[in-house]
Amino acid sequence: MSVATTEDVILIVDDTPANLEVLFSFLTDCGFKILIAEDGESAIQKAEYALPELILLDIVMPGIDGFETCCRLKAQEATHDIPVIFMTALSETVDKVKGLQVGAVDYITKPLQHEEVLARVQTHLRLRHLNKQLQAQNLQLEQEIKQRQQHEEALRQSEERFRLAIENVKDYAIFMLDPEGCIVSWNTGAESIKGYQAAEIIGRHFSCFYPDADLQCGKPQQLLQIAAAKGQVKDEGWRVRKDGSQFWADVAIAALRDEQGRLRGFSKVTRDITERKRAEQELQRQYQRSQLFAEVTLKIRQSLQITEVLQTAVTEVQKILQADRVVIYRFWLDGTGSSVAEAVLPGWAAILGQKFPEEVFPEDYRQRYLQGRIRRITDVEKEENISPCLVEFVQQFNVKAKLVVPIIIKQELWGLLVAHQCANPRSWTDFETELLRQLADQIGVALTQAQLLEQETRFSQQLARSNAELQQFASIASHDLQEPLRKIQAFGNRLQDKYRDALSEQGRDYIERMQSAAHRMQTLIDDLLIFSRLTTRAQPLVPVVLAEAIAEVLSDLEVLIQQTGGRVEVSELPTISADPLQMRQLFQNLIGNALKFRQANESPYVKIYSHIIEQDPQSIADSVSTVLCQITVEDNGIGFDSKYLDRIFQVFQRLHNRREYEGTGMGLAICRKIVERHRGTLTAESQLGQGAKFIITLPVDQLLDQ
Numbered sequence: 001m002s003v004a005t006t007e008d009v010i011l012i013v014d015d016t017p018a019n020l021e022v023l024f025s026f027l028t029d030c031g032f033k034i035l036i037a038e039d040g041e042s043a044i045q046k047a048e049y050a051l052p053e054l055i056l057l058d059i060v061m062p063g064i065d066g067f068e069t070c071c072r073l074k075a076q077e078a079t080h081d082i083p084v085i086f087m088t089a090l091s092e093t094v095d096k097v098k099g100l101q102v103g104a105v106d107y108i109t110k111p112l113q114h115e116e117v118l119a120r121v122q123t124h125l126r127l128r129h130l131n132k133q134l135q136a137q138n139l140q141l142e143q144e145i146k147q148r149q150q151h152e153e154a155l156r157q158s159e160e161r162f163r164l165a166i167e168n169v170k171d172y173a174i175f176m177l178d179p180e181g182c183i184v185s186w187n188t189g190a191e192s193i194k195g196y197q198a199a200e201i202i203g204r205h206f207s208c209f210y211p212d213a214d215l216q217c218g219k220p221q222q223l224l225q226i227a228a229a230k231g232q233v234k235d236e237g238w239r240v241r242k243d244g245s246q247f248w249a250d251v252a253i254a255a256l257r258d259e260q261g262r263l264r265g266f267s268k269v270t271r272d273i274t275e276r277k278r279a280e281q282e283l284q285r286q287y288q289r290s291q292l293f294a295e296v297t298l299k300i301r302q303s304l305q306i307t308e309v310l311q312t313a314v315t316e317v318q319k320i321l322q323a324d325r326v327v328i329y330r331f332w333l334d335g336t337g338s339s340v341a342e343a344v345l346p347g348w349a350a351i352l353g354q355k356f357p358e359e360v361f362p363e364d365y366r367q368r369y370l371q372g373r374i375r376r377i378t379d380v381e382k383e384e385n386i387s388p389c390l391v392e393f394v395q396q397f398n399v400k401a402k403l404v405v406p407i408i409i410k411q412e413l414w415g416l417l418v419a420h421q422c423a424n425p426r427s428w429t430d431f432e433t434e435l436l437r438q439l440a441d442q443i444g445v446a447l448t449q450a451q452l453l454e455q456e457t458r459f460s461q462q463l464a465r466s467n468a469e470l471q472q473f474a475s476i477a478s479h480d481l482q483e484p485l486r487k488i489q490a491f492g493n494r495l496q497d498k499y500r501d502a503l504s505e506q507g508r509d510y511i512e513r514m515q516s517a518a519h520r521m522q523t524l525i526d527d528l529l530i531f532s533r534l535t536t537r538a539q540p541l542v543p544v545v546l547a548e549a550i551a552e553v554l555s556d557l558e559v560l561i562q563q564t565g566g567r568v569e570v571s572e573l574p575t576i577s578a579d580p581l582q583m584r585q586l587f588q589n590l591i592g593n594a595l596k597f598r599q600a601n602e603s604p605y606v607k608i609y610s611h612i613i614e615q616d617p618q619s620i621a622d623s624v625s626t627v628l629c630q631i632t633v634e635d636n637g638i639g640f641d642s643k644y645l646d647r648i649f650q651v652f653q654r655l656h657n658r659r660e661y662e663g664t665g666m667g668l669a670i671c672r673k674i675v676e677r678h679r680g681t682l683t684a685e686s687q688l689g690q691g692a693k694f695i696i697t698l699p700v701d702q703l704l705d706q
Contacts, residue, residue, distance in 0.1 A: 008053040008125055011035045013043040013069065014087065015061045019112075023056065026114055027121070040069035047079045053128055054121060056108070059088040059095070067102050074103040081131075083124045087112065173270040176256075179263050181206050181224055193272050195242030206268065209239045211246065227253040227266055239270070248277040293435060296320070297442045306450045310341035313443050317419065318343035321432055325397070325420035327351050328443075329361075331413055337361065340415070348422050349397050356393060361416075370413040374433060375404040379425035394420075401426040403433065405440040409448055417443060489518045539579045541678075541702055546573035546631070549580060550608060553588045557595065564604050566595050571609035574629050577702040582674045587633070589667040590694050594635035597692075607634045613697070627700040628680075634693045639686040648684070678702070 010032050012023050017038075024034050035050055037043035040063055047055065055073070059066035066086055073079045086099045089110040096107055105127075106120055173190035175183055182205050186198035194201075194209060207220035214220065214237065226233040232254040239249040250271045256264045296316040310328050318326040325344040331337045342352040361369075365387075377383050378401055380394055394402065401421040407414045417440045419428075492515045500508060550570055554561070561568065568591060591606055598604040613628040640648065649672045671694075675682040678698050686692035 007031065007033055009033045009035060009050060010121065011037065011043065011047055011050070011052040011055045013037045013040070013055065013061070013066070014058040015039060016058075019058070019087075019110075023112070023117070026117070030118060032121075040064035040066070040072075043069055044072055044079075047073055047082065048076065051078065052082060054125055055082055055084045056117075056121075057084050057086055057104075059086055059099070067098060070099070070102045070104055083128055085120060085124065171271065173268075175268055177206055177224075177266040177268055179265055181220065181266070184265065190270070193241075193247070193270065194239075209270075211238050211240055214238075223251075223253055224266065227255045228263060231255055236273075247272045248274045293438050293442070296439055306447060306454075307341075309443070309446045309450055311343075313417070313439065313446075314341045314343040317417070317436065317439060318345075320435065321403075321419050323403075323419040324348050324422040325351070325399075327418050327420070328407070328415055329356075329418060330415040331361070331366065335363070337415070351397055357389075361390070362387070366413055369404075369406040369416065370408065370411075372406065372408075374406075374437060375402070376428045376433060377402045377404075378427050382425075398422040400424055401428070403428045403436060405433075405437045407440050407444050407447070409444045409451075414444065414447065485518060489515065492518060539581060541577045541579060543575050544578040544580045544583050545575045546583065546610075549583045550587050550591075553584055553591060556588065557591060560592070560595055564595050564598060566598070566604035566606065568606045569608070571607075573608070573610050573631065574612070574700060576629055576698055576700050578678055578698070579674075582677070586671050586674045586696070589671050590633045593667060594633065594637055594692075597635075597637040599636065599638060599689075602636065605636045608632070609634075612700070629698050629700050631696040631698070632693055633696070634691065636691040639688050639690050639692050641688050642686060645684060649682070 010027060012020060012027075012034060013036075014020050014023070015038050020036050020038070024036060027034050035046055035052060037046050039061055043055070043057070046052075057066045057069060061069075064072075066088070070084050070086075073082065073084065080103075083105040084103060085106045085108055086104050087108050087110060088095065088099075099107060105124055108117060108120060171189055172187075173193045174187045175190050176185040178184050183202050186196070186202055190201075191197060205220075207215060210220050219237075223233050223235060232252065235251045235253075237249060237251075238246045239251075240246055250273045252269045254267045256267060258264050296313075314326040314328055317323070325342065325348055327339045327344075328341040329337050330340040336355060336357055338355040339351045339353065342350060344350055377386065380386070380391060380399055380401065383391075397420070399420045399422055401424075403419040405417050407417055417436060419432075419436065492511055495503075495511050496508075496515070500511075503511070547570065550573070554568055554570075560566075587608075591608075594606045595604050608631065610629055610631040613630055649668050672682045675696055675698065679702065680696060680698035682694065682696050684692055684694045
């Protein structure tokens with residue numbers, strides 16, 4: 001007995017346990033994997049789940065018999081290919097025929113013979129495997145045939161698309177050459193670019209597209225030789241259309257060879273890149289213009305003196321344009337003008353300083369230039385749109401051609417930048433025109449800067465004079481005004497001391513009023529001196545411990561604090577760069593005001609506190625700290641209406657009369673000036689009857705020698 005080595009799964013279906021046991025044991029020993037079922041329903045379920053390679057099926061079973069079971073197995077997609085061998089004691093031909101009709105492949109007659117069972121099982125398993133292999137090979141063959149058909153169809157479609165694409169491409173001239181260089185195909189793009197129809201160009205040599213210079217040096221044949229040797233060649237250059245016009249072409253030529261490597265011809269692709277070439281040339285011109293523009297602009301802006309700016313401009317423009325004369329005309333308010341700068345070659349008359357009447361450039365001419373008009377005159381004598389007066393004027397100086405661009409400052413026509421050609425007429429290029437226009441704009445910028453410098457210089461001089469006058473006033477107030485004031489106060493004191501009893505009630509009142517007025521005058525003079533010296537006698541900035549500065553102020557105000565029953569609470573404060581005297585003045589004024597402007601029925605209470613603010617480094621000047629200190633002086637006094645916020649910081653401004661609260665109206669103005677001198681800000685928040693907050697913002701660190 002030969003023992004199978006396969007591990008194929010066999011399903012045995014029999015309602016007799018003894019038969020199942022015998023077959024199970026025998027076939028397992030032969031190396032098969034065995035599933036068993038005792039009725040048709042369970043056989044169908046196990047077959048669907050396990051998909052065995054072979055089914056041994058009993059015919060006579062309870063429930064559905066073997067025939068019905070086989071019919072149902074063959075009716076299902078998953079199990080219809082599984083071979084079924086009936087096992088039966090029946091031997092009638094009718095039963096065998098019925099079994100074969102329902103799909104069985106063989107019969108085994110009971111009682112079973114092991115050798116017969118094994119032989120039939122192995123035979124049908126081999127057939128099963130061969131059938132599977134055949135199905136797989138057939139499926140693979142079908143797939144290969146289908147893929148080949150798809151590839152062939154794709155290739156056919158690709159070739160058709162390529163042919164249509166080549167024929168319909170309009171942006172590229174695509175055509176074929178034979179080995180000698182004669183044209184054998186022609187597409188729509190070639191017709192569009194080169195101007196030839198296919199019928200009139202096929203058969204001609206492709207050298208007909210090259211200009212004479214290329215033909216004389218044998219360039220077409222050289223390109224074919226390089227393509228044949230290296231496989232391909234690329235080239236750019238001028239090509240000739242049918243009508244004789246030329247275009248700049250980007251060309252690629254590739255050699256075509258057969259399987260044996262023999263040269264069959266060439267493919268040639270040509271693209272018209274004339275516009276791109278022109279754009280590249282324009283970019284090159286723009287680059288050159290930018291370089292020249294940058295160089296001349298740098299030279300123009302190296303000086304802020306108007307005369308030097310103008311002379312540098314005409315000199316540099318004359319060099320660049322190689323003009324015989326370059327001049328700048330200046331318009332005056334009365335409509336006349338004159339040349340204020342000139343660069344002229346030897347041998348030609350100078351125009352510098354020459355005045356010209358309004359008729360040379362009438363109002364309508366000037367308006368056009370103000371709107372940006374640029375005038376290019378190739379030949380003065382042949383120009384039609386030019387006034388006779390201007391023709392007569394330029395002919396005095398042998399002007400044959402001219403290029404004129406306006407110089408506009410702050411939307412006003414300041415003058416004209418003019419290039420003259422005197423030896424002969426001249427066609428001015430777009431490059432020259434645009435360069436001159438840009439330079440005229442830069443001259444306008446440079447003139448604006450020069451004018452601003454002059455204005456700033458005048459302002460600085462005026463400021464210096466004002467400071468000197470203020471210093472002189474401070475000196476007068478310090479000496480000349482205070483001396484007679486001291487005498488008034490001294491004699492007033494004597495009158496009060498020696499003659500008080502001799503004076504009437506009205507006389508004593510007059511003396512008291514005089515003394516009060518003198519005291520106010522003294523206070524006012526002192527405040528004015530403080531205000532003027534904030535800038536004229538300011539001290540360098542040094543590190544100031546604000547807590548110590550405020551402690552000194554509170555010591556000076558100790559009597560006033562006691563008289564008013566006030567309380568001042570000071571939180572932690574930083575050290576900053578400041579003028580120590582001015583810091584004490586600042587806080588003395590603010591704390592003094594808080595004590596002075598108190599509620600009638602409430603003791604004054606003042607709080608001083610601070611916090612640090614970080615700044616964006618890019619938003620501040622180099623000399624100012626990126627860290628700010630915000631200091632708040634808060635009181636519970638009478639406050640003020642917020643609509644008067646701007647007014648309270650102005651000089652001599654008061655919200656109350658002197659009978660209610662004494663003072664000169666200078667205190668807060670002095671405070672703001674001190675804060676601004678330290679590059680800070682001072683503002684306030686208040687409501688009437690609800691106290692006030694004065695908010696000081698100062699840089700923590702500044703240049704200490706500021």
